[in-house]
Amino acid sequence: MSNLFTLTGTVEKSMIDHNQHMHDSQYNEAFSQATNEFNYNNGLSLDERKQLNYTIFTIEEHTTFLSQLKLDDNYQIDIHLYNYDYKRLHFFLIMRNEQGNIVATNEQMMMGIDCDSEKSAPFPETFMRNVELYYNTQPKVDWPKQLGHRIEIPQKGDSK
Template sequence: MKSSFRFTKSVPSEWVDYNGHMNDAEYSRAFSLATDAFIEHIGLNEDARNHWMYTIFTLETHTCYLKEMKEGQALEISAHVLDYDTKRIHLFFSMKNETGDLVATLEEMLMGIDQNEGRGAPFPPPVAKTITKVYQEQAGQEQPKQAGRTIGIRKK
């Protein structure tokens, strides 16, 4: 299995708002689609979810909008596993446009869920192994500057 992850899409017309660029809710949709693809990438496709009765829920997100995306523009989303434990993944997505400019980021916390119990539970062993592999391969990467940000108005 290739551990690097990329999700690609072009901005459809229905994602464009009255300002002529991708609506903020559609950035969330693109990141949500990328999250689903990442979950499959680590081994939790539909068959695996049904076999283990296991899924992943999003607990928290933080989005930074950096540049506009226009209709028809290609976007690419990559994933960086910032941290993980037995049942959670601290994940960071970077969205770039077709020229490689960073246009948005999403930081999120995901939790593995035992569907029989309806609560958090450790990842199935093959999934845990894949998460560990991805994390270890990315360990030398620089921490994204948007990671760990909080919202607030700086007082002068």
């Protein structure tokens, strides 16, 4: 069984910047919405969070921009779960245009939070079971070089 969570969208006028392509903040908005939808669909909907007095925070992220999206372009975001433990998720998201070309990637670390203590806490059982199932049934992927990428300016003479 192979399972891949995806979110699709279309670039709207409000998402366009002065360079006439999708604003960088809008890529991050789309990636954030994708992980929100993943969490909502796997046991951490807004109602479930309220009932459990539990939430999930993004604690780190990194976005790479590889190509441009313009007005009315359609895109798809594929969510891959690179790793996880009992209270953290390490996502790698890939945004593709209609032709299937990668236009951006986003790496996120999320952590489960107990709302009373405002400290990290283990995932609720249902969510944890769904995370494990997703991890074990998602399609295998050749991880792109953007995974774990470090920002740096190569020095002269470096072959990077």
